[in-house]
Amino acid sequence: MTTAPTAPNVAIIGAGPAGLMAAETLARRGIAVDLYDAMPSPGRKFLLAGVGGMNITHSEAFEPFLARYRERAGDLRPMLDDFTPAQLREWIHGLGIDTFVGSSGRVFPTDMKAAPLLRAWLKRLRDSGVRLHTRHRWRGCSADGALRFDSPDGTLSVRPAATLLALGGGSWPRLGSDARWVGELQAHGVAIAPLQASNCGFEVAGWSALLRDRFAGAPIKNVSLALAGQATRKGEFVLTEKGVEGSLVYALSAAIREEIARHGSALILLDLLPERSQQQLAQALGKPRGSQSRGKHIRRQAGLEGAKSALLHECLAADTFNDPQALAAAIKALPIELLRPRPLAEAISSAGGVPFEELDANLMLRKLPGVFCAGEMLDWEAPTGGYLLTACFATGRAAALGLLRWLG
Numbered sequence: 001m002t003t004a005p006t007a008p009n010v011a012i013i014g015a016g017p018a019g020l021m022a023a024e025t026l027a028r029r030g031i032a033v034d035l036y037d038a039m040p041s042p043g044r045k046f047l048l049a050g051v052g053g054m055n056i057t058h059s060e061a062f063e064p065f066l067a068r069y070r071e072r073a074g075d076l077r078p079m080l081d082d083f084t085p086a087q088l089r090e091w092i093h094g095l096g097i098d099t100f101v102g103s104s105g106r107v108f109p110t111d112m113k114a115a116p117l118l119r120a121w122l123k124r125l126r127d128s129g130v131r132l133h134t135r136h137r138w139r140g141c142s143a144d145g146a147l148r149f150d151s152p153d154g155t156l157s158v159r160p161a162a163t164l165l166a167l168g169g170g171s172w173p174r175l176g177s178d179a180r181w182v183g184e185l186q187a188h189g190v191a192i193a194p195l196q197a198s199n200c201g202f203e204v205a206g207w208s209a210l211l212r213d214r215f216a217g218a219p220i221k222n223v224s225l226a227l228a229g230q231a232t233r234k235g236e237f238v239l240t241e242k243g244v245e246g247s248l249v250y251a252l253s254a255a256i257r258e259e260i261a262r263h264g265s266a267l268i269l270l271d272l273l274p275e276r277s278q279q280q281l282a283q284a285l286g287k288p289r290g291s292q293s294r295g296k297h298i299r300r301q302a303g304l305e306g307a308k309s310a311l312l313h314e315c316l317a318a319d320t321f322n323d324p325q326a327l328a329a330a331i332k333a334l335p336i337e338l339l340r341p342r343p344l345a346e347a348i349s350s351a352g353g354v355p356f357e358e359l360d361a362n363l364m365l366r367k368l369p370g371v372f373c374a375g376e377m378l379d380w381e382a383p384t385g386g387y388l389l390t391a392c393f394a395t396g397r398a399a400a401l402g403l404l405r406w407l408g
Contacts, residue, residue: 009034010403011147011160013138015042016176017389018375018396019166020121025400027128031407034160035130036149037176038137043118044175045168049348049389050114056092056099057085057107057386068387070254072380075356076391079398085390095120106386138167140184162370162403166396169350169376170195177350181377185354189367193355198381199348199388200253201245202266202338211314216241218307223248224271226333230255234274239307243338251383254351257341270334272308281328294321302331349388351381362402363395370406374399 009032012019020042023033035042049055058065066073066080089099089107097117098110109117125132136156139148147163149156168177182192207216221236225248237246249256252268259266273281281302289297298321299305304312315334320326344350354373358365363378365371374395382388 009160010162010164011036011158012164012166013037013147014166014168014176014375014377015039015132015134016166016168016375017043017046017392018399019164020125021393021396022164022166022374022400022403023125023130024121024128025397026404027125027130029404031404033130034133034158035125036133036136036138038135039176040134042122042132042134043114045172045177046118046389047114048172048175050112053112054109054114054117055106055384055386055389056109056117057088057390059085059101059105059107065387068382068385069380069391070382072356076380076394079394080391082401083394083397085386088390088393091393092117095124104385138181138184140187162372162407164372164374164399164403165377166373166375166399167377169353170344171197171347171350173345177376179350185365185368188365190358190365191355193352193379195344195350195352196257197341197344197347198253198257198351199250199384200257200344200346201240201243201249201342202253202256202260203243203340203342204337205339207239207241207243208314211239211310212241215239215307215310219246220270220272220307220311222274223308224274225249225252226269226271227252227255227259227266232271239311242342244336245342247384250348253341253383254381256338257351260338260340264339266338268336268338270311270336272304272312272331272334273302276302278328278332281331282325285327286324298327304331348384349376349381351379353377353379355379360402362406363399364402364406372399372403372406 010026012023012033012035015035015037023035026033066077069076092099099107100110101107136149136151139150142148147158167181170179171177179195186192216239218239219236224232224234226232230252233248233251235248237244237248256266284301315336316330320330354377360366363372375392378395382391
């Protein structure tokens with residue numbers, strides 16, 4: 001075992017957005033920072049999140065933005081007040097990366113990519129003196145309080161002036177967020193809210209072979225989705241072999257998951273044609289179809305075909321198609337029963353983690369003085385749309401500032 005010399009420096013464990021932002025915040029204030037990550041390179045999950053377009057934050061007004069964090073909005077408010085979405089955009093511009101607001105209000109780098117942003121950020125960190133140690137997996141603390149790492153050179157023991165944990169949640173474990181930290185913190189008496197899938201797909205009892213074989217992966221566009229007690233949302237989702245996933249489902253995933261936990265399943269109501277009223281559909285579907293097949297009649301009068309038509313046949317009894325009023329009602333509120341979320345490892349993000357009640361105002365663990373927490377390992381969740389990254393940046397900065405106050 002090699003032992004690093006004692007020095008007035010700070011160790012940050014986890015080189016995702018929260019850890020990198022904490023490192024920058026500390027280095028700018030003259031703190032020597034050692035940044036450790038288990039992966040061969042930093043920001044692995046950040047890079048993958050940007051593959052389809054790097055959605056960095058959202059442009060909506062602050063109060064609706066804050067409400068996306070649901071019951072944890074009050075806990076996150078001070079941190080998001082101190083580092084707002086607008087300030088995050090300015091920070092990105094300071095890296096030489098321009099941004100734009102998409103039609104949905106989401107904010108993206110002009111080139112839509114994560115890699116240029118990460119490269120510029122890492123250069124800034126290196127220039128400020130941050131020392132990055134990759135392939136260093138944290139193994140907890142030794143009996144004397146030192147941090148233990150498995151490194152390419154063997155077991156490493158480090159005793160920093162303070163430690164900041166930004167270890168991520170439990171989704172996408174192959175990218176480093178494997179939640180091994182849960183047991184380490186629980187061993188020190190820290191209560192952990194169970195990690196659960198968030199922004200995830202859900203399973204149904206079982207699609208027919210026809211739907212699985214022909215339409216798994218098909219998008220269902222321009223629809224509205226409702227769950228009892230929740231506002232109806234418009235958007236799109238994707239049919240999967242097991243059930244449903246996609247942005248419209250993710251927006252309601254927390255409420256769906258909670259409904260399943262309470263009642264064993266969740267019933268969502270799908271409006272396949274939100275631009276047409278039930279009365280208009282009933283009148284159109286009630287027209288004589290003559291020699292046309294039933295499918296062709298529905299296609300001509302309601303415009304339903306392909307995956308939407310298949311989903312309609314999947315979920316309705318055959319005699320419903322003979323009653324224009326009942327069929328119109330079903331098109332406007334097609335019931336789909338969801339039984340369980342897909343596994344945590346497949347989810348975009350996770351709920352649960354270190355509750356704010358376990359932390360003081362500086363985001364320091366009450367039971368581990370000198371150890372601070374930030375990012376997705378904290379117990380909050382938000383939908384996709386830039387909200388996840390914004391809170392990771394804001395909590396990383398807040399934890400670093402709290403650590404500075406604690407150091408005095």
